[in-house]
Amino acid sequence: MKQRVLFLGPPGAGKGTQAQQLASSHALLHLSTGDLLRGEVAAGTALGQEAAAVMARGELVSDALVLAIVRSRLEQQAASGGGGWLLDGFPRNLTQAEALEGLLEDLGQQIEVVVLMELDDAVLLQRLLGRGREDDNEAVIRHRLEVYRDQTAPLIRFYSDRGLLQSVDASGEVETVGQRIAALLD
Numbered sequence: 001m002k003q004r005v006l007f008l009g010p011p012g013a014g015k016g017t018q019a020q021q022l023a024s025s026h027a028l029l030h031l032s033t034g035d036l037l038r039g040e041v042a043a044g045t046a047l048g049q050e051a052a053a054v055m056a057r058g059e060l061v062s063d064a065l066v067l068a069i070v071r072s073r074l075e076q077q078a079a080s081g082g083g084g085w086l087l088d089g090f091p092r093n094l095t096q097a098e099a100l101e102g103l104l105e106d107l108g109q110q111i112e113v114v115v116l117m118e119l120d121d122a123v124l125l126q127r128l129l130g131r132g133r134e135d136d137n138e139a140v141i142r143h144r145l146e147v148y149r150d151q152t153a154p155l156i157r158f159y160s161d162r163g164l165l166q167s168v169d170a171s172g173e174v175e176t177v178g179q180r181i182a183a184l185l186d
């Protein structure tokens with residue numbers, strides 16, 4: 001079973017849903033930059049105040065801020081004896097992907113697989129409108145899809161060039177998608 005996993009895909013593909021289940025069933029550290037940022041917003045920290053407005057607009061929070069969060073979590077885990085991890089929603093652009101390569105090199109670790117969750121825009125929109133989070137109204141969702149296409153989709157090529165990319169059909173029941181992903185990780 002692969003222990004160092006990255007989930008890539010458009011907003012609403014179900015990265016968070018699947019990552020949570022897989023991390024808990026396989027004892028992996030689940031590192032969701034979206035959840036961590038929402039935690040900072042809820043706690044009212046300086047970092048959260050900076051992130052809140054950006055997230056509400058459906059844009060990407062600054063690379064420096066996100067990288068600082070990820071670096072500290074991965075370093076903490078490595079210092080406490082290591083173990084597997086699952087990165088969910090990070091990296092989201094080429095700058096973050098390149099910074100992650102440097103960070104992992106420092107830690108002597110490597111990504112084992114990048115799971116690309118693929119789903120039609122119409123289904124993504126439907127799922128996100130159903131979730132109803134603060135940043136889930138139609139105009140913001142459409143903007144997040146544009147941001148995904150412009151800034152995150154180039155990572156498909158980036159990881160495919162490194163021989164790490166595996167695509168999965170993210171349509172259907174949560175359990176069915178989970179089985180497809182588990183088959184890729186064994």
Ligand code: B4P
Pocket residue numbers: 009010011012013014015016017018033034035037054055056058059060061062066088089090091092096127128130131144170171172173174175177
């Ligand atoms: P995220 O928190 O990463 O969330 P997401 O991409 O919108 O959703 P995800 O794909 O995880 O979908 P989910 O499982 O919830 O990002 C939010 C914001 O944070 C970004 O817009 C950005 O501002 C900021 N951010 C995060 N990371 C960043 C970074 N690295 N750099 C800069 N900014 C960053 O599923 C969606 C819905 O579908 C749920 O309601 C779920 O129940 C449902 N669902 C899931 N699977 C389903 C299935 N198989 N069938 C039916 N429904 C399903």
